[in-house]
Each structure stands twice: as C-alpha cells, then as structure tokens.
Amino acid sequence: MRFVDLQIDPAAQDLEEVLSFASELGYTDVGLVLNRSPSHEMRFLSKNADRYNLNLVSRLNLFPKDPKDLLHLLKRYRLKYEIIAVTCDNFKVTKQAAKDRRVDLLNFPVGARPFFDRSTAQLASVSNATLEITLSDLILNEGIQRVMAMNKMLKEIQTARNFKIPIVLSSGARDLHHLRGPGEVIALGSAIGLTRKEATDAITNSPLKRIEKNREKLNPDYIPGVKLIRSAEFAGQRL
Amino acid sequence: MRLYGEVGASRTRLRIMDMGTDDNFAIVRCSHKAVDMVRAAASTVKELDGRPIVLYSVGVSGTIKSLKEKIKKRKLP
Numbered sequence: 001m002r003f004v005d006l007q008i009d010p011a012a013q014d015l016e017e018v019l020s021f022a023s024e025l026g027y028t029d030v031g032l033v034l035n036r037s038p039s040h041e042m043r044f045l046s047k048n049a050d051r052y053n054l055n056l057v058s059r060l061n062l063f064p065k066d067p068k069d070l071l072h073l074l075k076r077y078r079l080k081y082e083i084i085a086v087t088c089d090n091f092k093v094t095k096q097a098a099k100d101r102r103v104d105l106l107n108f109p110v111g112a113r114p115f116f117d118r119s120t121a122q123l124a125s126v127s128n129a130t131l132e133i134t135l136s137d138l139i140l141n142e143g144i145q146r147v148m149a150m151n152k153m154l155k156e157i158q159t160a161r162n163f164k165i166p167i168v169l170s171s172g173a174r175d176l177h178h179l180r181g182p183g184e185v186i187a188l189g190s191a192i193g194l195t196r197k198e199a200t201d202a203i204t205n206s207p208l209k210r211i212e213k214n215r216e217k218l219n220p221d222y223i224p225g226v227k228l229i230r231s232a233e234f235a236g237q238r239l
Numbered sequence: 240m241r242l243y244g245e246v247g248a249s250r251t252r253l254r255i256m257d258m259g260t261d262d263n264f265a266i267v268r269c270s271h272k273a274v275d276m277v278r279a280a281a282s283t284v285k286e287l288d289g290r291p292i293v294l295y296s297v298g299v300s301g302t303i304k305s306l307k308e309k310i311k312k313r314k315l316p
Contacts, residue, residue: 025295139283180282181295187278196275 003182004207006031006059006083006105007134007170018176019052025181029211031059031083031170057211059083061107067096074102082214085132088114098123104210105132105168108156110141110149116156121163130210131160133202135180135188136172153192167194168210169202251277256303264297266306274299 005027010018015032022030060081064070070086070093078084085105088094089112097103098120106129108115116131124131133156137149160167169189173179180188182203189199216222251273257266269277281294298309 021293139285177285177291177293179293183296183299184278184282184294187275188282190275191279 001204002028002208003203004029004031004211005171005173005179005185005203006057006132006168006207007033007085007172008179009033009061009172009174011175014175018173018179019054019056021176021179023052023054025179027054027182029055029057029208031057031207031211033059033061034081057082059085062086063089064093064097066090067092069093070096070100074100078102079218082211082218088112088120090114094120095123098129099127100129101127103127103129104214105130107132107134108152110137110145110152115152116159118159118163121159121165124165125163130166130168130206131156132168132170133157133189133192134170134172135185136174136178138188138192139171139178139180150192157193161198166206166209167198167202168207169194169199170207247276248280253277264310266303266310268303271301 003026005022008018008022008030009032019030058081060077060083062070062073062077062084064073064086074084083104084102085107086093086097086103087107087109088097089109091114094106094108094114097106106116106120106124108131114120133153138146138153141149157167159165169185171179171185185203186196186199189202190196194202221228250270252268252270253273254268255265256268259265267277267281278296281296284292284294286292297313298306300306300309
C-alpha cells in the first residue's frame with residue numbers, strides 16, 4: 001500500500017534527515033512545501049527522488065490577502081507545482097478558493113475565524129477541492145488548545161462527509177520530530193471522527209488521485225478533454 | 240477533563256511488557272479494541288526527559304511471540 005504525507009515543510013538543512021525518516025516510517029510519497037522561487041529545491045527534488053525510495057511531490061502553500069491576490073497567484077504558479085494548497089484565513093479568500101478548480105487543498109488554520117462550513121463545502125463539492133487536516137495542530141497543541149483543534153476538526157470532517165468532499169490527512173511536519181507513521185496518522189484520524197476506512201483513504205487514495213490527476217495535467221502533451229490511450233501508426237507515420 | 244482521560248486510559252488495559260532501552264523500543268500490551276486509542280495517544284508524546292522524541296509503532300500483533308519476530312525482522316534505527 002502507498003502512504004502519502006502531502007505536507008512536509010522542513011528547513012533546508014533538515015531536509016535529507018526528514019526525508020529518510022519519512023521513508024523509514026513507511027511513506028512512499030511525500031509532498032514537499034517549496035518556496036515561490038523553487039529553483040534550488042526543484043533541483044534537489046529531481047536529483048534525490050530515488051535516493052530515499054520516495055516519490056517527491058512539489059507543493060506550494062498560498063496565503064493570499066484577498067481574492068484578487070489569490071487569482072493572481074494561481075495564474076502565476078498553477079503550472080509550476082503539482083499541489084497547490086490555500087490557507088483560508090479570511091472569508092472572501094475562502095469562498096474564492098473553494099470555487100476555483102485550480103486549488104487542490106483547502107487548509108483551515110486552527111486559530112482563524114473562517115471554518116469549513118456548509119456554503120464553503122457546497123462550492124468545494126463543485127470544484128472538486130479537497131479538505132486538508134493538518135495533524136501538527138493536534139500533536140503540538142496541548143490542553144484547551146488541543147480540545148479546540150479537535151472540536152474544529154470534528155465539525156469540518158462532518159461537513160466534508162455530508163457533501164462527499166475528499167479529506168487528506170497530512171503531518172505539516174516542520175522537523176523530524178513532527179513526523180508520525182501512517183498507522184499513527186490513521187489512529188489520530190479515528191480520534192477526530194473519521195472511520196478507519198476514511199482515515200486510510202485520507203493518506204492513500206485521496207492524495208494519490210489528486211497527485212496523479214495533476215501530474216497528467218502538468219504533462220506538456222496534455223490536451224484538456226482528451227486522453228491518449230495508445231499511439232498508433234498511420235501510413236507509416238507514428239501519430 | 241483529566242478524570243475522563245484517566246477513565247479512557249483504564250479501559251485500554253495498558254501495560255508495558257518489555258523495554259529495550261538500547262534498541263529504543265518498548266512492547267506495550269493493550270485491549271485489542273483500544274489499539275487505535277493507544278496509537279493516537281502515543282503519537283502525541285513529544286518529549287521524554289526534555290529530549291524531543293517520536294513514538295511510532297513497528298507492529299501490532301495478537302501474541303507477544305509473533306510481535307518479537309516482527310521486531311527482529313525489522314531493522315530498528
């Protein structure tokens with residue numbers, strides 16, 4: 001089984017250590033949060049992908065200040081990254097992100113006011129966006145803050161379930177000590193209201209489908225609405 | 240709130256069976272119904288004696304004998 005952690009955001013000097021630990025924990029695919037000038041990281045990705053036995057996925061986190069800024073950022077970066085996540089920390093940005101098909105993941109920070117409500121879920125169900133739950137909010141917080149985080153996650157999961165929105169569980173690891181194994185992530189998913197099957201899907205099928213779909217779209221040969229099943233020869237010429 | 244945490248913990252029937260200090264592992268026994276609960280709780284442990292740690296499960300098994308075989312097969316860090 002392929003396990004995916006779509007959000008690993010380590011400092012550059014810890015990158016190798018974190019990737020080797022992720023591989024040891026049993027992950028096969030890892031989403032690396034890259035900066036907006038990804039030349040250094042991109043080179044690293046292409047060079048070292050096989051070294052850790054990991055399939056590395058480029059990811060960009062967007063923090064737009066208003067919907068116009070979001071549209072500008074999406075236009076600029078959509079074709080450069082395999083996964084685009086939007087941090088929804090104001091209402092207007094949340095609505096715009098939920099209805100834009102170019103957005104892959106919607107992330108709702110624990111302290112922020114907007115949350116994944118019914119109207120956002122309705123928009124997201126049309127645009128096929130995915131709800132991302134970041135487990136570092138659960139692991140790093142304690143006491144009342146953890147209770148609040150769990151409460152928010154429970155509500156968001158229930159809303160996503162009602163509108164059949166796919167859910168992705170990711171660690172949000174900033175260093176090696178924030179990483180958790182797939183078994184632990186599934187157990188934490190169960191603690192915040194997911195069934196075991198849903199929690200397993202949230203680190204296997206849901207992120208994998210999203211990655212594969214986006215890779216297909218980023219392929220230079222991609223034509224919208226056309227799927228190449230096999231190539232054929234016509235009058236001696238390869239089509 | 241702490242009381243309810245303790246009630247939950249008592250229902251897991253949690254016991255530490257073996258502690259391999261050199262190999263950085265422990266064998267923990269619990270009710271089969273509480274495996275996910277124990278795993279989730281273990282994953283929220285962030286430090287031990289002021290040192291940052293990561294707790295993760297190498298394997299889950301119905302008997303300690305087969306669990307030890309699993310641990311032997313897997314190269315621990």
